[in-house]
Amino acid sequence: MKATTFRIAALLVLATIMQVFLMPRLSILHVSPDAIAVLVGFTAISSGRNTSMLTGFLGGMLTGLLSGQIGLLMLAGTGGGLMAGLFQIPEESHATRNVKTRRFFLASTLCSFTSHAIMAIGSNPLALSPAYRILVMGTIAAIFALLLAIAVRFLFMKKSFAD
Amino acid sequence: MKKFFGFFFRNNSLLLLAVLSAISLIFMKMEEADVIRRISTTGTGFRSAIADKIASYGYLINLKSENDRLLETNLSLVAKILSAEDSLRNEADRLRIISSKAEGLKPFIIARVVDRQFSNRENMLLIDGGRSRGIGTDMTVMTPRGLVGRVVAVSEHYAKVMPLIHADFKASVVSSESGTMGVLAWNGGREDMATVDHVPISSSLKPGEKMLTTNFSTFAVPGLPVGQVVSVTQGTLFSTVIIRLAVDFSSLNHVVVVPLNRDPEKIRLLEGKTESETDR
Numbered sequence: 001m002k003a004t005t006f007r008i009a010a011l012l013v014l015a016t017i018m019q020v021f022l023m024p025r026l027s028i029l030h031v032s033p034d035a036i037a038v039l040v041g042f043t044a045i046s047s048g049r050n051t052s053m054l055t056g057f058l059g060g061m062l063t064g065l066l067s068g069q070i071g072l073l074m075l076a077g078t079g080g081g082l083m084a085g086l087f088q089i090p091e092e093s094h095a096t097r098n099v100k101t102r103r104f105f106l107a108s109t110l111c112s113f114t115s116h117a118i119m120a121i122g123s124n125p126l127a128l129s130p131a132y133r134i135l136v137m138g139t140i141a142a143i144f145a146l147l148l149a150i151a152v153r154f155l156f157m158k159k160s161f162a163d
Numbered sequence: 164m165k166k167f168f169g170f171f172f173r174n175n176s177l178l179l180l181a182v183l184s185a186i187s188l189i190f191m192k193m194e195e196a197d198v199i200r201r202i203s204t205t206g207t208g209f210r211s212a213i214a215d216k217i218a219s220y221g222y223l224i225n226l227k228s229e230n231d232r233l234l235e236t237n238l239s240l241v242a243k244i245l246s247a248e249d250s251l252r253n254e255a256d257r258l259r260i261i262s263s264k265a266e267g268l269k270p271f272i273i274a275r276v277v278d279r280q281f282s283n284r285e286n287m288l289l290i291d292g293g294r295s296r297g298i299g300t301d302m303t304v305m306t307p308r309g310l311v312g313r314v315v316a317v318s319e320h321y322a323k324v325m326p327l328i329h330a331d332f333k334a335s336v337v338s339s340e341s342g343t344m345g346v347l348a349w350n351g352g353r354e355d356m357a358t359v360d361h362v363p364i365s366s367s368l369k370p371g372e373k374m375l376t377t378n379f380s381t382f383a384v385p386g387l388p389v390g391q392v393v394s395v396t397q398g399t400l401f402s403t404v405i406i407r408l409a410v411d412f413s414s415l416n417h418v419v420v421v422p423l424n425r426d427p428e429k430i431r432l433l434e435g436k437t438e439s440e441t442d443r
């Protein structure tokens with residue numbers, strides 16, 4: 001339990017640093033990939049809804065500390081964690097590697113879309129229409145999260161999804 | 164009692180959601196509070212320091228283009244000096260220069276842009292000058308080409324700048340030729356275009372005219388170039404004026420921060436305090 005908590009905390013710090021300094025350089029149409037959403041997706045399937053909400057909340061807090069809008073980012077992270085928690089895999093389940101992978105992708109994608117939608121409702125620095133911000137940019141954010149989750153899954157998490 | 168705790172035990176996810184959401188909402192409500200602002204400023208300082216380190220590597224790689232840019236800036240300054248000397252020969256121009264209080268604008272603070280965010284979540288510039296160099300909130304940020312924005316947050320060594328291509332940015336502008344006034348606003352879309360609102364249809368504003376900041380503004384230095392009118396479309400009461408911005412935000416490396424040149428009496432009046440009220 002302690003080791004898992006420590007690992008998630010370390011990954012959260014790493015994801016936040018990536019989110020603030022690296023991801024904005026990869027943005028398309030003013031949307032950048034959400035590294036924290038991928039981590040929240042992973043915690044949702046491995047540790048459950050409560051952990052994913054807490055991870056999203058703390059991720060939002062750390063990002064907010066570095067970039068402002070702390071409250072809104074915390075709310076967006078919590079909302080993302082809640083939605084990602086829908087794909088939780090119970091400990092006693094016999095989910096196969098494919099099921100776990102699929103759920104990880106869906107959790108990351110939905111988390112990114114939800115947190116992006118909450119951010120879009122709460123702040124509009126580029127003066128874009130609400131529908132565009134939520135639907136178009138939210139979809140781009142979700143696709144980004146899916147691609148990032150695929151990359152993470154096949155590059156760094158080969159053993160994490162054992163049957 | 165058992166039922167009460169049983170409810171929370173069964174619905175612990177909902178309870179956690181409520182607690183986390185409540186904390187987030189409290190933080191949102193307290194965004195302007197002193198403690199949160201101080202935390203945020205410290206975070207901005209830390210982020211800027213890291214971004215500065217990252218940018219410095221790119222800076223070394225881009226020395227050639229940086230030299231070209233400096234050469235271009237030099238040429239622009241020489242052109243301005245020649246133009247100013249020419250203007251001084253004309254009495255009317257000399258009076259205009261005096262009335263705009265140009266002597267009160269010095270000293271400028273030159274700062275480097277260390278990070279820039281132009282996304283749906285954040286739209287701002289980070290510069291490597293802060294309180295230690297005399298930069299404060301609401302100061303005008305410009306380049307030799309024109310207005311860039313205004314300082315919104317300052318840490319010890321860095322400052323956050325709201326660019327004029329931000330939905331919340333507004334500034335009073337005036338046409339250099341027809342004297343038409345309006346309010347500069349950016350309504351999204353292209354980052355090299357903005358609009359000037361509240362221009363009456365009776366105005367004689369034409370495409371090609373230059374728009375400058377006015378001395379009405381509580382932060383901007385008067386007479387700074389903002390952009391050039393591209394089109395004027397007449398509406399029912401007001402014209403829709405589109406201008407091409409003077410500053411190219413896509414290649415912004417250095418900026419100049421202009422110390423505040425506020426008239427305290429004007430600020431008091433704008434805040435709705437009369438002389439008798441302030442005396443009390």
